[in-house]
Amino acid sequence: MxxxxxxxxxxxxxxxxxxxxxxxxxxxxxxxxxxxxxxxxxxxxxxxxxxxxxxxxxxxxxxxxxxxxxxxxxxxxxxxxxxxxxxxxxxxxxxxxxxxxxxxxxxxxxxxxxxxxxxxxxxxxxxxxxxxxxxxxxxxxxxxxxxxxxxxxxxxxxxxxxxxxxxxxPDEWELRMIVAVTTDEPKKVGSTEGMERTRRSSPYFRDWALHNTELLRKARDAVAAGNFAELGSLTESSCFSMHAVMMSANPPLVYWNPATLAVMRKVWDLREQGLEGYVTIDAGPHVKVLCEPQSAEALTDELRRIENVRAVFIERPGPGAEIVS
Amino acid sequence: MxxxxxxxxxxxxxxxxxxxxxxxxxxxxxxxxxxxxxxxxxxxxxxxxxxxxxxxxxxxxxxxxxxxxxxxxxxxxxxxxxxxxxxxxxxxxxxxxxxxxxxxxxxxxxxxxxxxxxxxxxxxxxxxxxxxxxxxxxxxxxxxxxxxxxxxxxxxxxxxxxxxxxxxxPDEWELRMIVAVTTDEPKKVGSTEGMERTRRSSPYFRDWALHNTELLRKARDAVAAGNFAELGSLTESSCFSMHAVMMSANPPLVYWNPATLAVMRKVWDLREQGLEGYVTIDAGPHVKVLCEPQSAEALTDELRRIENVRAVFIERPGPGAEIVS
Structure with missing residues (x-):
């Protein structure tokens, strides 16, 4: 072969x-x-x-x-x-x-x-x-x-x-995901280990799963309705209730660094001023911002100016996995 | 009168x-x-x-x-x-x-x-x-x-x-509380409003109270035993499970700023190196560090060097409220 x-x-x-x-x-x-x-x-x-x-x-x-x-x-x-x-x-x-x-x-x-x-x-x-x-x-x-x-x-x-x-x-809904990279270092606690620590020690673990299932149902409806603001708001809820459950583990899992906070606050300030983006953060310190195409450049310019933000990328909805040769 | x-x-x-x-x-x-x-x-x-x-x-x-x-x-x-x-x-x-x-x-x-x-x-x-x-x-x-x-x-x-x-x-246990002030601004969401938002919207609110009651019982025992490391560890658990429940409110309550994260990470790094302090954070961006007298000066020197830390104070256990005239 x-x-x-x-x-x-x-x-x-x-x-x-x-x-x-x-x-x-x-x-x-x-x-x-x-x-x-x-x-x-x-x-x-x-x-x-x-x-x-x-x-x-x-x-x-x-x-x-x-x-x-x-x-x-x-x-x-x-x-x-x-x-x-x-x-x-x-x-x-x-x-x-x-x-x-x-x-x-x-x-x-x-x-x-x-x-x-x-x-x-x-x-x-x-x-x-x-x-x-x-x-x-x-x-x-x-x-x-x-x-x-x-x-x-x-x-x-x-x-x-x-x-x-x-x-x-990918071509059915024009969304953008801005990725703000806030460090070059790999994370200290990998996801597999972090999940296991959370499951074993967080007092909120069971309710996290129940709550997230409810958010998923609402998000599926928001996608069906093409309701961007609703999808964005549910995205932030899911992100922060996940980081909450991580943080309530023992010892606490805090994946953020100072620049993570700076980006998050900037996105919220800009949204108050009418430039709409919604943050999400995975098990690491980088911030991703869900937005619509017309906001992507302005948001990216703002995030690039934040101290300790190493790089900012704009990503579109991409294709699935494929055999290329 | x-x-x-x-x-x-x-x-x-x-x-x-x-x-x-x-x-x-x-x-x-x-x-x-x-x-x-x-x-x-x-x-x-x-x-x-x-x-x-x-x-x-x-x-x-x-x-x-x-x-x-x-x-x-x-x-x-x-x-x-x-x-x-x-x-x-x-x-x-x-x-x-x-x-x-x-x-x-x-x-x-x-x-x-x-x-x-x-x-x-x-x-x-x-x-x-x-x-x-x-x-x-x-x-x-x-x-x-x-x-x-x-x-x-x-x-x-x-x-x-x-x-x-x-x-x-105050004179029965020599403890120190280092207070690192990370901003001069008042907070946006006061505690009373924040608590009410959390009670109404967090999926973790009930478990937070149950969990904290358990931490309180253990902390009372740690005080009785004069076990500083145990009290410190319970202090961090209570802090992060509280910030977790705040963060899981809708919209999320995030009281931290970039300097909050920088101080927190520094305290954890120093503890790994043998300089023992435990962080706690209230409904605001400042960080307090519980430590023993012999660690207070060294910790304070380190925290003063962190960017955007406005001031660092060392506090001792003080007296109760008193009529002075």
């Missing part, structure tokens, strides 16, 4: 999930709704090689650290076990944006990996099968399989069967 | 309360434990004057704004109604520290007011009566009636009867 290359973009959740209901199956504790980006991406090439004695993993042109490699090999093992295929592969994966810093690199990474690896092993999988594979690597990765606005939620309340659905294709 | 002057110091809660169970009676939703400071203070003089047609309120040498004056007059009215006294008074109150910015000026203000006003009306009240008066003005004010480490909690679980108790006199 020859090399297969897939590209997937990170996605930014408007309605977040944080926490697993089942650690082994990596099942999210609640549904989520995201926008897949366009320019940021992971490009992953899988090359089956019969001379290999084990899988070989290169991330951003360097040999992967053991923890990273382990998550990737676990996904490859699952494909081999579940679909009865065999052989070792070389994985080469590159991000064109910072890795492991709260910019959803594990979402794009595991979406690209699942898609490329399945194909490299000669499999033709359905979306549901691909999304279950991608989820084993990262609970946010299934959303990057599709483009535009994507919901990933239980089929019925409490169900273990999660379904991926595209609520809006 | 002649003028009566009282002094009271603000107190910083280690185990916080946030939210009222009964808005009219201003009953806190949970007990709390605080340290009364020494240098910061409110000095309040009450002068009965038979020529007055209504109470006259001067705060920091200026005529009080109507909202501020109303809260004060309401307390004076209650004294007149409950204790059958009459006559109007002149209130002159001065803080030697910033007002309404998250430095507990309403706690010291209403403690001094209750004490001075009762005496000016010729009353000799018990601590319990004074604390109920002070609470009408601010739920944190009763704690400033006593010095050192003070607990203000229901007599039995769920009871409406709150009891004030001094757990440690």
């Amino acid at each position: 020859s090399s297969i290359t897939a590209i997937a973009r990170p996605n930014i959740a408007l309605i977040k999930y944080w926490g697993k209901q089942d650690r082994a199956a990596n099942l999210p504790v609640t549904g989520s709704l995201s926008m897949t980006l366009d320019h940021f991406h992971t490009r992953t090439t899988i090359t089956p090689d019969s001379s290999l004695k084990r899988d070989e993993i290169l991330l951003n042109s360097r040999s992967a650290a053991s923890g990273e490699a382990e998550r990737i090999v676990r996904l490859l093992d699952r494909i081999r076990a579940d679909f009865g295929v065999s052989g070792f592969v070389r994985v080469e994966s590159e991000n064109n944006f910072p890795t492991a810093s709260g910019l959803a690199s594990s979402a794009s990474g595991f979406a690209a990996l699942a898609l490329a690896a399945a194909r490299a092993f000669g499999l033709t999988l359905e979306l549901r099968e691909l999304s279950e594979l991608a989820r084993r690597g990262s609970g946010s990765a299934p959303r990057s399989l599709l483009g535009g606005l994507v919901m990933y939620a239980p089929e019925s309340p409490g169900s273990d069967a999660y379904r991926l659905s595209q609520l809006r294709r | 002649s003028s009566i002057t009282a002094i009271a110091r603000p107190n910083i809660a280690l185990i916080k309360y946030w939210g009222k169970q009964d808005r009219a009676a201003n009953l806190p939703v949970t007990g709390s434990l605080s340290m009364t400071l020494d240098h910061f203070h409110t000095r309040t003089t009450i002068t009965p004057d038979s020529s007055l047609k209504r109470d006259e309120i001067l705060l920091n040498s200026r005529s009080a704004a109507s909202g501020e004056a109303e809260r004060i007059v309401r307390l004076l009215d209650r004294i007149r109604a409950d204790f059958g006294v009459s006559g109007f008074v002149r209130v002159e109150s001065e803080n030697n520290f910033p007002t309404a910015s998250g430095l507990a000026s309403s706690a010291s203000g209403f403690a001094a007011l209750a004490l001075a006003a009762a005496r000016a009306f010729g009353l000799t009240l018990e601590l319990r009566e004074l604390s109920e008066l002070a609470r009408r003005g601010s739920g944190s004010a009763p704690r400033s009636l006593l010095g050192g480490l003070v607990m203000y909690a229901p007599e039995s679980p769920g009871s409406d009867a709150y009891r004030l108790s001094q757990l440690r006199r």
Whole structure:
């Protein structure tokens, strides 16, 4: 078999999930709704090689650290076990944006990996099968399989069967996501560890899941109605109730830095002045701002002026994961 | 009757309360434990004057704004109604520290007011009566009636009867509270309004109260055992679970600014390096750091170097409210 290359973009959740209901199956504790980006991406090439004695993993042109490699090999093992295929592969994966810093690199990474690896092993999988594979690597990765606005939620309340659905294709709703990068450093506590600490120690964990399910229902309605202000307001609610549950863990998980606060306050001040944007923050210090196309340039100019903001990008709704060669 | 002057110091809660169970009676939703400071203070003089047609309120040498004056007059009215006294008074109150910015000026203000006003009306009240008066003005004010480490909690679980108790006199446990002032501006959303928004809209409000009650029990034990590290860790837990519940309100209440985050991160970094301090933050952007005497100078030097930190003070456990003339 020859090399297969897939590209997937990170996605930014408007309605977040944080926490697993089942650690082994990596099942999210609640549904989520995201926008897949366009320019940021992971490009992953899988090359089956019969001379290999084990899988070989290169991330951003360097040999992967053991923890990273382990998550990737676990996904490859699952494909081999579940679909009865065999052989070792070389994985080469590159991000064109910072890795492991709260910019959803594990979402794009595991979406690209699942898609490329399945194909490299000669499999033709359905979306549901691909999304279950991608989820084993990262609970946010299934959303990057599709483009535009994507919901990933239980089929019925409490169900273990999660379904991926595209609520809006990339060209169906002109939205923008401004990404303000506030540090170059990777985060200290990764999402997997942070979620587990939160589940074990936060007094608010159960109510977080219940509340977020309600926000998800309202957000789906806001998308259906094309109501931007409502979607923005629900986005902020989901963001802050998630950071609240993180912060109430023991010891507290605070992913923000001073520049995170400065960007957040600036967006709120500008909104009061009529320039409409809504903040969302993932498990990291960067701030993303959901806005409409006509506000994107002005917002970006303002955010670029803030001290310690390293870079500001404007992203559009992007396509789903795809095989490129 | 002649003028009566009282002094009271603000107190910083280690185990916080946030939210009222009964808005009219201003009953806190949970007990709390605080340290009364020494240098910061409110000095309040009450002068009965038979020529007055209504109470006259001067705060920091200026005529009080109507909202501020109303809260004060309401307390004076209650004294007149409950204790059958009459006559109007002149209130002159001065803080030697910033007002309404998250430095507990309403706690010291209403403690001094209750004490001075009762005496000016010729009353000799018990601590319990004074604390109920002070609470009408601010739920944190009763704690400033006593010095050192003070607990203000229901007599039995769920009871409406709150009891004030001094757990440690000022000289019984050498602690320090470093106050890092991060802005000169008053806060946008006052505590009373913020608590009401939180009670009405946060999905975590009920669990916050239950959780904090548990922290209070553990903190009382840590004080009894003189276990500083345990008290510090519980202090941070209470702080972050309170800010979490604020942040999960709709719209989110975020009292922090960039310098708040910078101070918080610095304290955590220093603690990892062996310089032990624990952060607590009230409904405002300033950071207070609980530490032992031997760490206070070194911590203060570090915090003074942080950009946008306006001033840093070291406070000791101070005395309770007192009549000074």
